[in-house]
Each structure stands twice: as structure tokens, then as C-alpha cells.
Amino acid sequence: MEHPQREIRAAYADSTITVYQAYSPEIGLPAVREGRFPATWKRDRMTWIKPSFLWMMYRCGWGAKEGQQTVLAVEIRRDGFEWALRHACLAGYARGVHPDRAAWQRQLKASPARVQWDPERDLHLRTLPYRSLQLGLSGEAARRYADEWTVSIRDVTPLAREIHALVGAGDPDSAARLLPRERPYPAGEELLAHLRE
Template sequence: MSNTPEAPAQDRAHAPAHPAEPPRRIRALHTDDTVTVYQAYSPALGLPAARDGRFPAAWKRERMTWIKPSFLWMMYRCGWGAKADQETVLAVEIERAGFDWALGHACLSHYDPDEHPDRGAWQRELKGSPARVQWDPERDLRLRALPYRSLQLGLAGEASRRYADEWTVAITDVTPLAHEIHALVRSGETAAAAALLPEERPYPAPGGTPGLCRVS
């Protein structure tokens, strides 16, 4: 017998259809030309970025930065914008061509014997890749792990610089949206909360995206 508590009826009514979901999939708000990813920063960085529509000079382009197409995974990571130095949640709209370039130049963040002939080959690939792919459990409205995974993409070096200075189309402060959805969830109004979520649809991952070669 499972010890996992059963989800409240209102949560089950608005839960995704798990059997229809593959183990891994990129889900994102996207158009023909752009894809939206999420990050959270301190107000000192996040507010100027949203105001100007680009990352300020203080944003360290030489460091690895992680972008998340899943809004709810970002909420899990930043605690709905309540964690220190993550109080400003940003929706960053970037060029699809840049996003696809990063996926095409990425390697897995961890060794996977199904993808790499040996650990040494993975380490060599890791050293030479400007991007990292990580598959993390998707989250529901109460930020509980779901039985399928969504993308987290790490950008370093050339990828980080191009993300900040070439691929970014628009930056929006979605902290008020995060707080509104969280308040509805806390009050049990899950249908209303779900209606406010960004419309994330399956994204056509380019061939060779790490972690998808053995997963449909």
C-alpha cells in the first residue's frame, strides 16, 4: 500500500494527464520566433533588467546562468519569489534560434551511460560545451514533483554572453503574477490559479538534444 497522501479532489480535477506525458519533454510558452524562459534575481538586478528590457552591466556574463521554460519549476526554485536574492521573477523572451543553438551545443550536466560511452567521454564533452542540459521533475500547483521531467538549461561562456546580449527580445517582471497565483493556491482556488498559468505547450526540441535520444 502506498504511503503517498492522495491529492485533494480540486487538485486532481486540474492535474495534467500524466499518462499522456513522456518521461522528458520541453514545455514552454513559445511563438514561431521566440521562447519564454524564467529566472529569479534580487531586485537590484531584476528590476533594471525588466525596466530596460536587457540585462544590466552588473549581470555577470562570464558566469553560468540557468534558464527554465517551466513557470512552476521556477516557482519551486524561488519559492514563489520569497527566497533571498530571488525576489524578482523574470520572464525572458529569447529568440528560438538562440535557444535551439544552445540545445545543439549542450551536453548533459551528469554522466549517463545511455548517452556516453564512458565517463571520460562525458567529461571531455562537458569541458567543451557552452551549455548544460538537466532534466528535473515538473511541478504541480502545490510545487509537488510530478512523474515526468522538464528542461533546465545552463548557459556558460559564449552561450551566456549571447543569451544576455543577442538572443534576448524582451524581459518582463512577472513577480506580481507569481504572487497572485500563489495566493489563489493557498486559498484553495486551484482552478483560478491554473487559469493564470502561462500557456506552456510541447516545444519541438532539435535533434540531438541531450537526454532525449532514448526518450520519445
């Protein structure tokens, strides 16, 4: 199936979208238990959320990387996610999107969110020829994410391990059946026009 070069693909419902993050057990497990990020979660730091499960698996090594052993599926409000997109800036300078590098740097400094389009991954974590969204949240956006937008937090580490084991055992079909069902997110042009590279 042909994919657009840059597209948000995600598991979503009428009012929520699922994004993924990975943390140490000291942060991840209390977040799951309480259904919200604990006080130890730094609201003043940039945090990156990923709608793509397999991109998260690439980033955290199926939950094996130090400090990323607890993989979280964070269900957040779609209106919050879209607020972040509206207030985001591209993480890198893009000719044709920004008048010049100085204008991009000013916009980046003023924006509470930033977007990177990174190569999507397959079950073997190899790069695919199209890109997926990473959304960085800082300042107001990070606080809203933690305290207003988050609806639920689930531990999907066992799922990540099960899928990884099936891939390792040479059974990619069974592994693929366990993947979250991600589909193109209905983000209109007004949401993404300023975020195209």
C-alpha cells in the first residue's frame, strides 16, 4: 500500500489518540498505577511523544534500553494533540517553510511544541520509505499533556516483548496481528501545512 511521504498514523478513537513513550520503571510504573504522570516526571523538560508503536520500539529497543524499560501507551485527548500541532514548529530549518534560518530559530524558541518526521520502521525495525511524526512538548504543552490531556496510561511492555519474541522466532505474521491498529489520522491541511518539510 502506498503511503504519503509524511503522514500521522495512529490508533485513535472519536475523542482520543494513543501515543507512546518509554521510561525507567521508577517513572513508568507509578504513571501506570496512578493513571497520570507522577511528581517526579519533569514538567519543565522537553518530552517526545510518538503515535507510531514501531517507531517507539525502534527508539527504546523493544523496552530493553536503559531508562526505557517501561513502554507506555498514553491515551490523550485529540483536542490537546491538535492544539500541540497548531502551536508546533519544525525541529529543523526547512527552506520554503521558513523565510530564513533566523525566523525559524525565533519560531522554535517561541513554540511550546516541535515536530520531527522520522523514517517509519517495520517489524524488524528497518527504515521504511515514508516518515512518521514525533511530537516534542515543552513548557505549556508539556504541562497540558501531563495534567489536562492525559486520559489513561497503560503498560504495553509485555506486548512489546511478545511481538519482539515472535519476530525473533521467525513468525512475523503472528507478530503483525498483535500490533496496535494504526490508521491515517484525519489531520487537515490547516493542522499540518506549517509542518511540512
